[in-house]
Amino acid sequence: MQLTKEEKLVRKALSDIYPQLVINSRNVCGSAYDKHGHDLLAMSIEMYLEKPIEYQLKVINDKKLVNFLTYIMNFQLKHATTRFYHHYRKHNEKQRDWLDNYDYVELKSELNNQFKHAYEDSDDDLMLCIKHKMEFLNPYQSMLLNEYIINGNTYDEISERYDIPYFHLRKDLKDVLQQLKDTCQHLR
Numbered sequence: 001m002q003l004t005k006e007e008k009l010v011r012k013a014l015s016d017i018y019p020q021l022v023i024n025s026r027n028v029c030g031s032a033y034d035k036h037g038h039d040l041l042a043m044s045i046e047m048y049l050e051k052p053i054e055y056q057l058k059v060i061n062d063k064k065l066v067n068f069l070t071y072i073m074n075f076q077l078k079h080a081t082t083r084f085y086h087h088y089r090k091h092n093e094k095q096r097d098w099l100d101n102y103d104y105v106e107l108k109s110e111l112n113n114q115f116k117h118a119y120e121d122s123d124d125d126l127m128l129c130i131k132h133k134m135e136f137l138n139p140y141q142s143m144l145l146n147e148y149i150i151n152g153n154t155y156d157e158i159s160e161r162y163d164i165p166y167f168h169l170r171k172d173l174k175d176v177l178q179q180l181k182d183t184c185q186h187l188r
Contacts, residue, residue: 006053013060014045017069021045024070028077036077039088044072047083129184141176148173 003011025041026033048056048069059068076084130149134142143162147153155173159166 004053006057010049010053010056010060013065017066020066021069024066025073028070028073036084036088040073040077040084043076043084043087044069047072047076126184130180133180133183137176137179141172144169144173144176145180 021041021044022037025037025044029035029037029040048059059065076082077089079085080090130145134145137145144158147158147161148155153161155166155170158164158173159169162169
């Protein structure tokens with residue numbers, strides 16, 4: 001591939017300011033530089049090179065190349081709708097560490113049993129009020145309360161079990177819990 005005279009000029013300008021771009025990338029990323037710095041810088045330069053050659057030359061002639069690339073780095077790193085976020089950060093932020101030697105199933109069942117016994121064995125006024133209110137709710141709302149409060153299931157588990165969209169489930173459960181709170185407010 002043969003570069004034109006303009007493209008050679010752009011590559012030369014980039015190579016001249018590259019050390020400053022590394023410093024700026026380190027400043028933009030802060031403590032996450034080791035994790036994101038080099039990828040962020042490479043993507044910012046790539047995005048600049050995707051612009052039309054006339055625009056690239058205009059930025060160089062205006063002596064704004066360092067500012068422009070630093071702005072791209074800053075914007076790409078700090079927003080959750082950017083190309084950099086979707087290609088580099090999203091996967092890491094949505095994952096948790098999985099410990100091979102930890103028994104997650106036992107912990108979950110142990111916690112559920114603690115809460116389940118607490119609600120089943122409880123005959124305090126608040127629990128009696130909740131059980132009384134559940135008798136007058138429609139079956140869907142009663143099921144939500146039973147799954148969430150008595151069985152101790154999470155939103156995800158309930159959503160998956162009954163095939164209810166997560167956000168609808170959350171809103172419906174929030175409404176039912178607010179009704180309970182209003183009804184049994186005097187017992188808190």
